[in-house]
Amino acid sequence: MGIGTIIRHRLGRLEIPAAELYRACFIDLDHLGRRIAALGEPKRILEIGCGDGALAQRLTTVLPAADYLGIDPAPSAGRLYRGDPDRAEFRSQDTATLVTQDPDPFDLVLIVDVLHHIPAPRRPAVVRDAAALTAVDGQLLVKEWARDRPVIGRLAYWADRYVTGDRDVDFMTAAQLRALLADSLPEFALTDHSPIPPWRENVLVTARRTGTSRRTPDSPAANSQPVA
Ligand SMILES: C[S@@+](CC[C@H](N)C(=O)[O-])C[C@H]1O[C@@H](n2cnc3c(N)ncnc32)[C@H](O)[C@@H]1O
Structure with a gap:
């Protein structure tokens, strides 16, 4: 557990403001929420790696007609979510497990x-x-921090490595992210969006299918591997 996590857990009612302040150093989550809302009106949202629920909080506000499911391998999924409990569900599970459960597909992932x-x-x-x-x-929709710039690009690495405490954190360049998505999603068309403030490192890419079929747990193309 990183030093940031240890400190946060001791803050009591100040934990949420402190977590918001820390995150705001890197990304304007309110802005991201509004940008997501401008992309369409999804009825069912899935967030993979939902963390404490900071983005869930925004999404259930800006998309009042949507139901939200957040999954995360961490046991604390959605721990700091304070929005409408009837419209958000959090599960501590990985993507491979959710795929095998074959839920109704989501309009926005x-x-x-x-x-x-x-x-x-x-x-x-x-x-x-x-x-x-x-x-x-x-x-x-995929949002990542791109490590292209030498010093600014390393900010998130230092924060995740030494504050969050993830020893294996490994950021991609914007080109590497695009290549990962293009190679993994040959049946999707990718769209690059303008960065999310306050840093141009906050790269946002959306993907839409070009065809009309979808892999299911029974399909031969299934290629999931369990994640920790
Ligand atoms: C920086 S948090 C992001 C939380 C949230 N998406 C947000 O923007 O507020 C990264 C999250 O990714 C989760 N994570 C790590 N490995 C994962 C995996 N294989 N599948 C899904 N989530 C994972 C971590 O547990 C952590 O909660």
């Missing part, structure tokens, strides 16, 4: 600031699971 926490060889499987969970006419 989000992977926000998660891929750099997953070892590179396992990222394609998680991205393909995300695609399998996306409705035929749905949208998959």
